[in-house]
Amino acid sequence: MALLLSSGISNDAQASPFNQNSPLGMNTNEALEVDASLPFADIFRLALPFNEARPWFTKGNVSFDKDGWPKNLNGGQAGTRFLSHIPIEALPKGEYTVLYQGEGKINYGASAKVVKRSPGKDIIKLVPMKQPNEMYPTATATLFIKESNPKNYIRNIRIMMPGGICRNDPFKRVTAARQCANNSYQSFADNHNQVMFNPDFLNFMKDFKVVRFMNMSGVTRNNIRSWNDRPTLQKATWGGKEGVRGVPIEVMIQLANILDVDPWFNIPHNADNVFINRFAQTVKQQLKPNLRVYLEYTNEAWNNIFVPQAEHMKQTGYKLKLDKDRNIAGSKYYSMQSVNIFKMWERVFGGTDRLVRVMGGMTTNTKLTETLLGFQNAYKHVDAIAVAPYFHFSQDKMAGIKSVNDVFTTLNARDNRYSIRNTLDFVKKQMQVTKGFGVDLIAYEGGQHLVHHKTHSMTQGATPHLYKANKDKRMAAAYYQLLAGWKKLGGKLFIPFSAPRPSTWHGSWGIKEHIAETPAQAPKYRSLLGFSHGNPCWWESCRGGKIVRHQKPTIIAKHLVSGKQDESSAKYVAIQKQPPGQRTLHQAKAEFIGTVIQGTIENPRDLTARWRANWDDNNLYVWVGIIDEVHVSDSKESWADDSIEIYIDADASRGETYDQFNDFHLSFSLGKSEITAGSTTPLDRLKDIKYTTRQLPTGYQLEAAIPWSTLNIQPSAEHAIGFDIQINDDDNGDARDAKISWNATIDQAWKNPRVFGQLILQDKNQRFAKTDDDSPMDKKAFQYPQ
The missing domain is CATH 2.60.120 (Jelly Rolls)
Known part of the structure; x- marks a missing residue:
């Protein structure tokens, strides 16, 4: 059976470098008898x-x-x-x-x-x-x-199949020996142990730089654990049901070698260490030395549709006590096991020179990305987060689709959450997160995602119009718009879904409907080729050679590393009572606001803050000074712009939820005359709060007087108040880039008062009970607004 590993070309023959400058990859199809890409002769x-x-x-x-x-x-x-x-x-x-x-x-x-x-x-x-x-x-x-x-x-x-190839040219089908020079004809029938691949399939795949073997390998819902249970060359067929089907690793390596493409391999979710190491050893031994490997642990571990891998993550993470929340525990286990796999492959390959270490994220979920990269400093061992930028519209819109025009009108509607524009907005937010962690953003899948789930034939409901839309020239324009937007935002490798496959009521997923379809018949394929030829590799290392990695940041949100907050270690600060008729707020001790709880901070000028407070018989006085290079106010939600959030639990009851009596979440935005309050804050008592905001050359500041009557308490010395201040930062418009906190180490203050610190009311002659004024920044280099 060793002959089956022959590529059909001599050792010194080289595959044409069709794909060397391509920014695109391609997803393979499942190993099934319905595969119209027909990969094998x-x-x-x-x-x-x-x-x-x-x-x-x-x-x-x-x-x-x-x-x-x-x-x-x-x-x-x-x-x-x-x-x-x-x-x-x-x-x-x-x-x-x-x-x-x-x-x-x-x-x-x-x-x-x-x-x-x-x-x-x-x-x-x-x-x-x-x-x-x-x-x-x-x-x-x-x-x-x-x-x-x-x-x-x-x-x-x-x-x-009928016909064959000329030796050393596996990309061209011939029908007779006379078409080959020097007696080099190899018929498929007489050389079935030497010639593995259908030339039509090779000719399609040759234009792409990376081939993702997730489907072909059968990794989805596959509980395989032992190396001895993997698909082999001797198996009667490589098709079958989920969890059984899959093409041998050796065959996938052979395909990558012939195409001269970088393979993308997915490790089964339940694979043991022997499997993982043998997989790495096989690839190291058989893959051409000039090719790199994209390495990913399973596929869409976050997706509950894929029950075996999703549940494996949750159950294992919860068993290891990585988090009390099963979903978060699952994400943390996925992160941890990904890093373990990366390290095993690094040992086999003698380093990372040929490895692109990938974690799979979810386009619309930046929180997941933060957890995956932040848990146990995983970002230090990751090269890329991969997401799937799909554009479509929700199922409740399907009833209104009566024509192809309706499809494109609905796709481009402003209120369509999954329009191309809004999909790219999600990509932008992911880009901000991954950039802060020093990793690339790539696409493991992407394109249109038009499916009417309530139909069961090609003639029902919106399905015939969705199919025709996939054949419409406007779909080619849509793909180009998506890819151009992806490039503009800084995305790198993009792998559409998928290789040729027929359209069904389950969707029109294939870039072409079958392997022999011409570009003129396939607008999505035509668009991909046009984009690739007009936009060759735009990032360093795309054309081969050394993999260029980002410098990893040193400032990362604490909760992303620890994954939890110790509520018993809350900060508390004594604030002095202000003498009658005097204004001594700026003489109060300043507290540093510097715990990153969302996003990343590039440097102290990007975002840094301090606060002071004191009190009298009528009010709690708060001053906040912020250094921020860029000021943005373009969103409906105050937390999405530059803003200050003050959290108060007036009786320090430390409930796990807001009591809607004297628990407050107050937001102050630069240049806005109204306070924004959380939904559980008593809104009827906010009118008496007095405050001013002022923009300064280096940032902005807030001064506020909050009446005790608003907080519904009578102040007295030694009274404790739950308290926190958090600062939102938006540098690019549309979405928050980062958030810092005085006390909380997780972004849950908006719903959980137990993550607040505390203020202790004292008279002027009393000393501070405790302070926490140590600042990691150079105080001489920056002057805070006064």
């Missing part, structure tokens, strides 16, 4: 396994060998389907050669018709079937073993 490779074909094709008490071949029919029959609804245009024209070992007889059904029989070899042809509701002629082909000698049973079935 042997179309039986992705057949439905015989033992999974009950009761339709396999019947009776059939027994199987370790590789899945039916070794004894025991009076029954073994059957399979090796093609399912494949567009007839995708299949090379001509006669297909069926090769097998053993004694017996094979019958064929559906589109497969026998032309000629001989021992160990049948010749068949494939004819289109007329299927109701299908948009074009397709082929579905079946195979049955009704006679087989148990002592020499039928096995090693191969169904080879």
